[in-house]
Amino acid sequence: MPDAAPKSTFYVTTPIYYVNDVPHIGHAYTTVAGDVLTRWHRQRGEQTFFLTGTDEHGQKVQRTAQAHSMTAQQWCDQLVDTEWRPVLATIDAANDDFIRTTEARHSHSVQALWQAIRDNGDVYTNVYEGPYCIDCEEFKLPGEVVEGTGALAGQLVCPIHGRPVEQLSEENYFFRLSAYADRLLAHYEEHPEAVEPASARNEVLSFIKGGLTDISMSRSSFTWGIPVPWDPTHVVYVWFDALVNYATVAGYGTDADRFARMWPADVHLVGKDILRFHAVYWPAMCMAAGIAPPRKVFAHGWLLVGGEKMSKTKLTGIAPSTVVEHFGSDAFRYYFMRAISFGSDGSFSWEDMAARYTSELANGFGNLASRVAAMVVRYCDSALPAPGAPGPAEDLVRQAAARASTLADERMVALDFSAGINAIWELVDVLNGYLTEQEPWKLAKNETDRARLETVMWTAAEGLRVLAVLLNPVMPKACRALWDSLGAAPALGRLADQPVTDAARWGQLPPGLTVTKGAVLFPRLED
Ligand code: MSP
Numbered sequence: 001m002p003d004a005a006p007k008s009t010f011y012v013t014t015p016i017y018y019v020n021d022v023p024h025i026g027h028a029y030t031t032v033a034g035d036v037l038t039r040w041h042r043q044r045g046e047q048t049f050f051l052t053g054t055d056e057h058g059q060k061v062q063r064t065a066q067a068h069s070m071t072a073q074q075w076c077d078q079l080v081d082t083e084w085r086p087v088l089a090t091i092d093a094a095n096d097d098f099i100r101t102t103e104a105r106h107s108h109s110v111q112a113l114w115q116a117i118r119d120n121g122d123v124y125t126n127v128y129e130g131p132y133c134i135d136c137e138e139f140k141l142p143g144e145v146v147e148g149t150g151a152l153a154g155q156l157v158c159p160i161h162g163r164p165v166e167q168l169s170e171e172n173y174f175f176r177l178s179a180y181a182d183r184l185l186a187h188y189e190e191h192p193e194a195v196e197p198a199s200a201r202n203e204v205l206s207f208i209k210g211g212l213t214d215i216s217m218s219r220s221s222f223t224w225g226i227p228v229p230w231d232p233t234h235v236v237y238v239w240f241d242a243l244v245n246y247a248t249v250a251g252y253g254t255d256a257d258r259f260a261r262m263w264p265a266d267v268h269l270v271g272k273d274i275l276r277f278h279a280v281y282w283p284a285m286c287m288a289a290g291i292a293p294p295r296k297v298f299a300h301g302w303l304l305v306g307g308e309k310m311s312k313t314k315l316t317g318i319a320p321s322t323v324v325e326h327f328g329s330d331a332f333r334y335y336f337m338r339a340i341s342f343g344s345d346g347s348f349s350w351e352d353m354a355a356r357y358t359s360e361l362a363n364g365f366g367n368l369a370s371r372v373a374a375m376v377v378r379y380c381d382s383a384l385p386a387p388g389a390p391g392p393a394e395d396l397v398r399q400a401a402a403r404a405s406t407l408a409d410e411r412m413v414a415l416d417f418s419a420g421i422n423a424i425w426e427l428v429d430v431l432n433g434y435l436t437e438q439e440p441w442k443l444a445k446n447e448t449d450r451a452r453l454e455t456v457m458w459t460a461a462e463g464l465r466v467l468a469v470l471l472n473p474v475m476p477k478a479c480r481a482l483w484d485s486l487g488a489a490p491a492l493g494r495l496a497d498q499p500v501t502d503a504a505r506w507g508q509l510p511p512g513l514t515v516t517k518g519a520v521l522f523p524r525l526e527d
Contacts, residue, residue: 005257005260005261006260006261007260007261007262007263007264008047008261009047009048009049009261009262010038010041010046010047010048010049010266011048011049011051011250011262011263011264011265011266011267012034012037012038012041012048012049012050012051012265012266012267012269013034013050013051013052013245013246013265013267013268013269014030014031014034014051014052014269015030015055015268015269015270015271015274015278016052016053016054016055016099016101016242016245017052017053017054017055017084018054018055018058018060018061018137019054019055019056019061019075019076019079019080019083019084020060020061020064021064021312021317022079022083022312022317022319023083023084023087023319023320024310024311024312024317024318024319024320025303025310025317025318025319025320025323025336025348026271026302026303026309026310026311026317027087027320028087028090028091028320028332029300029303029336030269030270030271030300031052031087031088031091031093031095032091032093032332032333032336032337033269033300033336033337033342033415033417034050034052034093034095034267034269035050035091035092035093035094035095035333036333036337036412036417036473036474037267037269037412037415037417037473038050038094039094039472039473039476039496040412040413040473040500041413042473042496043469043472043473043496043497043498043499043500044409044413044499044500044501045499045501048096049096049097049262050093050094050095050096051095051096051097051098051099051245051246051249052088052093052095052098052099053097053098053099053100053101053245054076054079054080054084054098054099054100054101055101055238055242055245056072056076056080056100056101056102057101057102057224057225057226057235057236057238057241057242058137058224058225058238059134059137059219059222059224059238060134060135060137060238061075061076061224062222062224063134072224073102076100076102080100085098087320087321090320090321090324090329091320091324091329091332091333092329092330092333092476092477094476097249099245099248099249101226101241101242101245105248105254106226106241106244106245106248107226107227108248108253108254109244109247109248109252109253109254110226110236110240110241110244110248111226111227111229112229112252112253113244113247113252113253113285113289114217114228114229114236114240115229115230116288116289116290117175117217117285117288117289118230120288120289120290121176122175122176122179122288123173123174123175123176123217124173124174124176125171125172125173125174126171126172126173126174126214126216127169127170127171127172128168128169128170128171128172128174128216129167129168129169130142130167130168131145131156131165131166131167131168132165132166132167132168133145133158133160133161133163133165133166134166135158135160135161135163136158136160136161137238137239138239139168139215139216140158140165141213144158144159145157145158145159145165146159148164152164160273168221170216170219170220170221171220172216172217172218172219172220172234172237173216173217173218173228173231173234174214174215174216174217175214175215175216175217175240175284175285175288176214176288177212177213177214177215177280177281177284178211178212178213178214180212180283180284180287180288181208181209181211181212183284183287184208184212184280184283184284184287185205185208185209187283187287187293188201188204188205188208191295193295193296194279194293194294194295194296194297195275195279195296195297195298195299196296196297196298196299196343196415197298197299197343199343200272200275200279200297200298200299200343203275204275204276204279204280207276207280208280212280212284215237215281216237217236217237217240218231218234218235218236218237219234219235219237219238220233220234220235222235223235225237225238225241226241239277239281240281240285243277243278243281243282243285244285246265246268246294247259247263247286247291249262250262250263250265251263252291263291263292264286264291264292264293264294264295265294265295266294266295266296267294267295267296267297267298267415268282268294268296268297268298269298269300270297270298270299270300271299271300271301271302272299272300272301272302273302273309275297275299278294278297278299279297279299282294282297298342298343298415299343300342300343301340301342301343301344301345301346302345302346303336303340303345303346303347303348304345304346304347304348305318305347305348307347310348318348320332323353326525327353327354327357327525328477328522329477330361330474330475330476330477330478330522331353331357331361331475331522333474333475334360334361334421334474334475335353335356335357336348337417337418337421337474338356338360338417338418338421338422339352339353339356339418340418341416341418341419342415342416342417342418343415354525357522357525358524358525360425361478361521361522362522362523362524362525364425364428364429364432365428365467365471365478365521365522366478366520366521366522368428368431368432368435368464369464369467369482369485369518369521370517370518370520370521371435372435372457372460372461372464373485373486373515373516373517373518374517375440375441375444375457376457376461376515377515377516377517378444379440379444379453379457380454380457380515382514382515382516383511383512383513383514383515384457384458384461384486384487384509384510384511384512384513384514384515385453385454385457385458385511386454386458386511386512387454387455387458387459387462387511388451388452388454388455389455390455390459391455393434393437393438394455394459396430396434397430397431397434397459397460397462397463398504398506400426400427400430400431400463401427401462401463401466401503401504401506402504403423403426403427404423404424404426404427404466404470404504405466405470405500405501405503405504406504407419407420407423408420408421408423408424408470408500409500409501411423412473412500417474421471421474424467424470424471427463427466427467427470428467430463431460431463431464431467434456434459434460434463435456435460438452438456440453440456440457440460443456458509458511461486461509461515462506462507462508462509464482464486465486465488465492465508465509466503466504467479467482468482468483468486468488468495468498469495469498469499469500469503470500470503472495472496472498473500476496478521478522479495480495481518481519481521482518482521483495484516484518485515485516485517485518486509486513486515487513487514487515487516488509488513490513491509491510491513492508492509
């Protein structure tokens with residue numbers, strides 16, 4: 001047998017989204033973060049793989065389909081085609097695969113993984129009696145439900161969804177989660193980076209230390225799911241089906257070489273609401289099945305509306321297309337990655353987004369790019385001039401570029417997108433200040449200032465090159481337009497192939513490139 005290929009792919013995932021409803025900007029937020037992170041790593045020259053998809057089984061989806069007089073499969077097919085796949089184009093996500101849990105490749109992996117866990121002795125039969133929240137698709141522990149009030153008085157209610165839980169009494173198969181507490185604690189002790197940020201890590205550790213109880217891994221009172229391999233009268237509990245998607249796509253049970261290259265996943269991005277599933281249950285399942293747990297689970301915060309988590313259930317969801325139609329996909333990506341510190345909650349407001357769009361994107365970055373291109377076109381007949389010897393002002397620009405690229409790389413790799421973009425924006429501000437001070441429009445008036453004008457034009461263009469490379473993972477459309485306007489591709493190749501770690505190496509733009517005015521990167525907003 002040839003040796004298995006070594007792990008070589010930086011593998012990023014989003015949660016797979018429930019198809020009981022349509023996407024809102026909270027879902028798009030996670031996907032944008034995954035896409036930005038993956039594009040950054042790709043531009044570090046790494047092999048990358050970015051996965052997203054849909055979670056289609058379970059009672060919630062089955063009931064929604066019934067309410068629409070469709071079969072569950074028809075309902076899923078329709079929603080995936082008309083809503084969930086299109087949202088990826090809307091936000092310009094470059095995912096490498098899209099997994100649907102109703103695909104045959106997935107049921108194959110789920111069955112293989114649960115068979116391995118059972119063979120390991122971690123599955124037994126028992127009766128589950130207790131509350132279940134269909135909106136969470138979760139068996140609730142005693143302290144996790146509250147007494148209803150008002151119209152719900154006398155009922156137990158899920159505090160997350162504000163809706164009554166159902167009392168289940170089913171004979172199910174149980175997963176021996178309790179046996180994994182010590183191993184999980186040891187794992188997190190050894191790999192403190194495996195759950196981030198610190199608040200998430202603390203929550204996970206205290207949950208594990210509080211004692212783990214075994215949980216149902218199957219359901220027997222309905223049929224919309226993947227049959228339990230040793231007993232087809234049960235389906236696999238939807239979370240214990242969904243979590244396996246990450247392994248399915250990595251080739252678990254089907255392609256050992258691919259699995260060796262891709263597994264373990266490098267980053268599972270999740271909303272903080274589903275941290276426990278990803279940082280307790282899933283790593284325990286991996287251990288029980290004899291595969292490595294994920295390298296990192298990162299729990300981000302919620303987009304809030306009126307102080308509450310944005311949700312369709314509560315009718316506060318805003319469709320990503322509504323925001324993108326107004327601002328464009330680049331601004332969508334930029335705004336959510338910069339305005340909200342990743343890991344904290346944040347509120348979305350049209351006013352805040354419009355203000356940042358105008359001051360930072362249209363006036364800050366876009367105007368800088370169009371001014372420099374227009375001046376090279378006008379003063380230098382569209383040919384990028386050769387710079388003379390750099391003076392102190394040019395040194396400051398070069399140093400700002402070096403700082404921006406070093407700090408941005410450190411922060412982006414740490415999933416601190418907001419600080420990463422802030423670091424790059426220092427260079428936007430330095431370049432704007434450079435033009436204000438050097439006043440190339442005045443230099444252009446005197447032939448004796450010609451050499452100086454050429455130095456300023458080249459330096460500004462070189463600074464824009466650095467910005468295009470560093471901002472490409474965040475705003476691929478605008479940066480591509482900037483790359484085209486600089487005429488950089490014939491000399492340097494495709495923008496997406498420019499390493500972020502080499503971005504600040506000064507002197508890459510060769511004189512003589514044909515610079516064109518190009519489209520306005522961030523047009524003025526209509527009211
Ligand atoms: N299907 C499960 C996940 C299974 S993963 C193996 C699920 N789906 S979901 O559609 O309800 O939510 C998925 C994710 O969407 C959340 O974890 C979070 O990443 C994102 N968000 C949903 N609402 C959100 C906000 N209001 N704000 C930020 N992210 C939100 O849970």
